[in-house]
Amino acid sequence: MTSDTPQSNGNGMAEVTLVVDGVSKTFETNMQKTVAALAPVSMQINKGEFVVFVGPSGCGKSTMLNLIAGFTQPTTGKILLDGKEVTKPGRDRLMMFQEHGLFPWLNVIDNVCYGLKRKLLHPRARREKARSYLRLMHLEEYEKANIHELSGGMKQRVALARALAPDPRLLLIDEPFSALDTVVRLELYAELQRIHQETHKTIIFVTHEMQEAACLGDRVMMFSGSPGAVVHELKIDLPRPRNFTDPQVQAHAQDLISRLQENRS
Amino acid sequence: MKTATKKATWLVVGFYFLLFAVWQVLASLRLAPDYLFPSPIQVIHRLIELAQDHLLWPSIKTTLLRMVLGFLLAAAIGLVIGIAMGTNWVINRTLKSLFLGLQMLPTAAWVPLSLLIFGLRDTGFYFVVVMSSTSAIAIATADGILNIPPIYLRAARTLGTPRWAMYGRVIVPGSLPNVVSGLKLGWTLGWHGAVSAELIKSSIGLGFLLYMGRELNDASQVIGIMLLTIVFGLFLDRFMFGLIEARIRRRWGLTAEEDLSA
Numbered sequence: 466m467t468s469d470t471p472q473s474n475g476n477g478m479a480e481v482t483l484v485v486d487g488v489s490k491t492f493e494t495n496m497q498k499t500v501a502a503l504a505p506v507s508m509q510i511n512k513g514e515f516v517v518f519v520g521p522s523g524c525g526k527s528t529m530l531n532l533i534a535g536f537t538q539p540t541t542g543k544i545l546l547d548g549k550e551v552t553k554p555g556r557d558r559l560m561m562f563q564e565h566g567l568f569p570w571l572n573v574i575d576n577v578c579y580g581l582k583r584k585l586l587h588p589r590a591r592r593e594k595a596r597s598y599l600r601l602m603h604l605e606e607y608e609k610a611n612i613h614e615l616s617g618g619m620k621q622r623v624a625l626a627r628a629l630a631p632d633p634r635l636l637l638i639d640e641p642f643s644a645l646d647t648v649v650r651l652e653l654y655a656e657l658q659r660i661h662q663e664t665h666k667t668i669i670f671v672t673h674e675m676q677e678a679a680c681l682g683d684r685v686m687m688f689s690g691s692p693g694a695v696v697h698e699l700k701i702d703l704p705r706p707r708n709f710t711d712p713q714v715q716a717h718a719q720d721l722i723s724r725l726q727e728n729r730s
Numbered sequence: 731m732k733t734a735t736k737k738a739t740w741l742v743v744g745f746y747f748l749l750f751a752v753w754q755v756l757a758s759l760r761l762a763p764d765y766l767f768p769s770p771i772q773v774i775h776r777l778i779e780l781a782q783d784h785l786l787w788p789s790i791k792t793t794l795l796r797m798v799l800g801f802l803l804a805a806a807i808g809l810v811i812g813i814a815m816g817t818n819w820v821i822n823r824t825l826k827s828l829f830l831g832l833q834m835l836p837t838a839a840w841v842p843l844s845l846l847i848f849g850l851r852d853t854g855f856y857f858v859v860v861m862s863s864t865s866a867i868a869i870a871t872a873d874g875i876l877n878i879p880p881i882y883l884r885a886a887r888t889l890g891t892p893r894w895a896m897y898g899r900v901i902v903p904g905s906l907p908n909v910v911s912g913l914k915l916g917w918t919l920g921w922h923g924a925v926s927a928e929l930i931k932s933s934i935g936l937g938f939l940l941y942m943g944r945e946l947n948d949a950s951q952v953i954g955i956m957l958l959t960i961v962f963g964l965f966l967d968r969f970m971f972g973l974i975e976a977r978i979r980r981r982w983g984l985t986a987e988e989d990l991s992a
Contacts, residue, residue, distance in 0.1 A: 534888055536887070562885065570982065
């Protein structure tokens with residue numbers, strides 16, 4: 466089954482940032498075996514949109530994210546960011562990982578500085594910019610701290626500050642909260658929505674949790690099957706900031722769950 | 731924390747005091763003649779005699795100089811080969827077995843070959859030190875690089891690190907803890923090699939004083955020089971690597987040495 470291209474994106478004025486055009490991915494495992502991870506998928510993502518890729522593990526959602534990040538190359542099709550083809554990783558499409566991926570040999574502020582262009586910015590200007598993103602995440606007191614001294618939630622907030630600092634066109638987030646406890650997660654849902662509203666960043670967020678998807682996304686794209694494809698798309702027009710436990714969020718989550726069950730049977 | 735460190739220091743001082751006290755008591759019991767089993771006081775006395783004869787300090791200086799130069803050479807070669815091994819699997823596969831094999835050789839086993847090739851020239855010492863410590867440094871460096879969690883490389887790439895800058899910004903700092911342990915091991919092995927070489931082919935140096943002690947049937951001198959070899963090897967290890975190791979431990983949050991015994 467091939468995917469359906471999104472026909473209507475709500476407001477027709479929206480500026481398209483990312484175009485995925487018939488992208489599929491086949492992996493070579495051993496000598497001769499090949500595994501199709503992703504059937505041809507097409508989609509468009511608008512500037513400032515918060516899109517969530519959701520689906521069971523092995524559905525191709527992370528494969529799609531890695532392709533957009535440029536870590537792997539599509540077998541067929543192409544990916545365009547602002548009309549330019551994606552061929553390798555770069556700071557215009559910054560990725561945030563499930564494990565924070567902060568460098569333990571740098572302290573907090575040096576981690577945030579890391580992605581800022583060295584040639585263009587004076588070291589003091591880089592630090593000032595990094596500091597402003599730490600302030601955005603309420604972490605300014607911890608700029609000199611070592612990474613191992615932070616809690617799990619703080620590490621992910623530093624990782625978010627590090628990903629935001631180079632001002633990427635697209636923020637790619639791969640199940641970043643799955644290792645955190647519930648209270649910290651709820652805090653971070655609110656934080657992420659606030660950041661989205663303040664910075665108007667285009668965000669692609671990958672998760673396997675329907676409630677998380679319903680709480681965060683402007684648009685949820687459900688991946689399923691093997692090879693993976695987009696089987697369902699849901700626009701969520703709830704006001705922000707949304708509460709994770711809000712009945713309307715729950716209702717959308719329930720809708721997503723039943724859709725997924727339909728697609729699996 | 732601070733009181734714990736202080737306590738540990740006193741513990742160590744007390745331990746050595748006790749060790750020397752037991753040695754002194756055993757020696758004064760005269761279970762063996764004192765030319766075979768001297769007391770610590772006799773050993774120290776002999777070391778002072780050697781110092782007064784202007785033999786001790788020049789020997790220490792010579793050994794340290796040979797060692798430091800040889801070690802710097804070994805570190806340079808070992809790091810370059812280690813980085814090549816860590817970033818190219820063909821080089822790693824082929825050289826790793828060779829270097830593991832070379833490590834099976836006792837460091838003293840390089841001395842005869844060194845004599846054959848270089849005769850009594852000083853170059854021979856550097857040869858022994860380099861052959862003794864290079865493989866340990868190279869293997870530790872390669873392992874350090876190969877054990878860098880892939881997520882650091884992915885994070886660096888998404889943050890726009892060009893390929894050429896990966897070495898300086900991720901591979902070197904990410905492998906540093908392993909590399910420093912490798913350098914420490916290399917230092918120890920090189921120190922073995924340097925003293926072994928002097929034992930056989932020198933007219934000066936700590937190894938030579940050991941050899942001379944045996945020729946003179948002087949157990950005090952042999953034991954005294956052995957002690958100095960330990961003390962200077964350890965002192966330089968701490969001096970060169972102590973600070974950088976402490977820094978890495980603090981930054982990365984690795985277990986402190988004291989915690990292991992606690």
